[in-house]
Amino acid sequence: MRRIAAALAVVLTAALIVITLGPSAEADQTAPGFSTSYQRIPGAGGTPIGAVVLTPTGQGDGPFPLVVMPSSWGVPNVEYVGQGAKLATSGFQVISYSSRGFWDSGGGIDIAGPPTVADVSKVIDWAGQHTPADTSRVAAVGISYGAGTSLLASAQDPRIKAVGAMSGWADLIASLNPNETVALQSVAGLLALGNITGRPGPEMASLQTKFVTGDFDGAIAEAKQLSPQRSAATMTDQINAKKPAVFLANALEDSIFPPSQYTDFFTRLTGPKRLLLAHGDHATPEVPGAIGLPNETWDELVAWLRHYLTGADNGADTEAPVQLKSQRGVWRGYPNWAAVGQARTSYLTKPTGLSRTGALQAQPQTGWSSAIGAGVPTIADSGVALVSGALQGLLSIPTGVVTPLVDRSFAGVWSGPVYTSGAVVSGTPKLHLTVKPSGPSTSLFAYLYDVDALGVGSLISHRPFTLRGTGTVAIDLRLEATSWEVPAGHHLVLAIDTVDPRYLGRSVIGTSVTFSSPADDPSWLSVPVAS
Secondary structure (H helix, E strand, O other): OHHHHHHHHHHHHHHHHHHHHOOOOOOOOOOOEEEEEEEEEEOHHHOEEEEEEEEEEOOOOOOEEEEEEEOOOOOOHHHHHHHHHHHHHOOOEEEEEOOOOEOOOOOOEOOOOHHHHHHHHHHHHHHHHHOOEEEEEEEEEEEOHHHHHHHHHHHHOOOEEEEEEEOOOOOHHHHHOHHHOOOHHHHHHHHHHHHHHEOEOHHHHHHHHHHHOOOHHHHHHHHHHHOHHHOHHHHHHHHHHHOOEEEEEEEOOOOOOOOHHHHHHHHHOOOOEEEEEEOOOOOOOOHHHHOOOOOHHHHHHHHHHHHHHHOOOOOOOOOOOEEEEOOOOOEEEEOOHHHOOEEEEEEEOOOEOOOOEEEEEOOOOOOEEEEEEOOOOOOOOOOOOOOHHHHHHHHOOOOEEEHHHOOOOOOEEEEEEEOOOOEEEEEOOEEEEEEEEOOOEEEEEEEEEEEOOOOEEEEEEEEEEEEEOOOOEEEEEEOOOEEEEEOOOOEEEEEEEOOOOOOOOOOOOOOEEEEEEOOOOOOEEEEEEOO
16 A cells, blocks of 8 residues: 555646646757656655656756755655745755655654654765755755754755755654643644654554553653654754754744744854744645745845855845744744843733732732632633634634633633833743642643733734642743734733643643732733834
8 A cells, every 4th residue: 555655746746846846857959958767766765755856957057056945744856846946946856855764755754853854965965966956065954844854954964065954843742742741632633734744653653552441641651752852952052063044934923833932042052043933823824835826935046045055145144144024914023032122021910800800910919819719611722723824814803702601610811001002012021920730730731811991912923831730839831932912002912721722731620829928929921013
């Protein structure tokens, strides 16, 4: 069956090449164009890698800078042929290939393990022997799984002079298990897609066995052992030593690889670097460009590649290193991540009155405590993985909530003052809060909303946090990065409950959580606002 599936993948690849690029692989040699071919490239250990090779024609004999493009999780090598055609037409040798274990490539899915990373270098080797590629000028470019693979390869192979990593990860365990809270919908979706489109290797097979049998703690422990070798964040020193020009792009609502792990990684890079963040869910800002449609992220990336691989004086090195796009479509540039917003701190007060709503105020209020029941969902949540963020990014439909209807028996709610002239929340909101759970395990979910005069809120950012034990503890929780324009007349609302369908929550029905603000350690919310 696996051989049949691989053969079908080859046929599908050939058909899609024809559909996407035209009926003939031969280009007019008198005008800039490209030729295409399907190749089986020997990867690490001789494992065959199914690849689409696009070679410039009508542009001289080369050598041409090389762009190597590992595919996303569950996606075949035709993923990038639309963009690859544009690159080849403009003088880049392009190889787009199916990642190891998927579709027409051999081997098993090793979750970006050493063989998958080594495949990048083997493809570069092959290109140097079989195409007019200049293997001293190489870029590794990918979306999602291809992005993570490209970053990891840049830590190993000094020939990689530029990286384009879109909707990827730098820290694998922090992405899929944020603050000890498994991103349940995302992990389940990845496992299902991997089984449908590929062949799980031993690492994936072991993890999914634990996952589907309910041994979540065992799966998490195993994932933590695998993660460092598969995370560019642990290889920052090697990447910095080689100094590739790193271009990072991500969606602000990415439900698989959230943006904050990218902002941390970006800050630690010392070579040429760029970070673009825009609203949307996983890969939604970049996928249209991959298939060749107009796309601002790919436009910026191609200019980046042209500058750092060919030396083109196109200004790519002088643009703002950090660029954020608000939900209203406005791009803002900053010299570094620290400059994106100035922190404004508000203190949490005791929820009181008929509405049982606390305030976010300028002065601390201490000595209070307030308890909620745990394990029961409220209408506050982060939406559906891959859907809610896409609705925000593509159609400007936010994940919403009517804040007065959030059940205060099972959620803490705090409301801030009205903005008289509006504000731009830009950066990473932070929450400091003292809590005491009564259950052995409790998951907390913090949501920050932009709320209008009627109490209708749009989700700006959120983050989970899972506690073990029943003692009083002060937690510091970083919500996800954002760029959000709050209109005049609106205000911010913070809601915290104990259940969110997107995550593997550990809260138990019948237990409780007590929030407090001790005299020597007041609870607060810090919101970064663009100046």
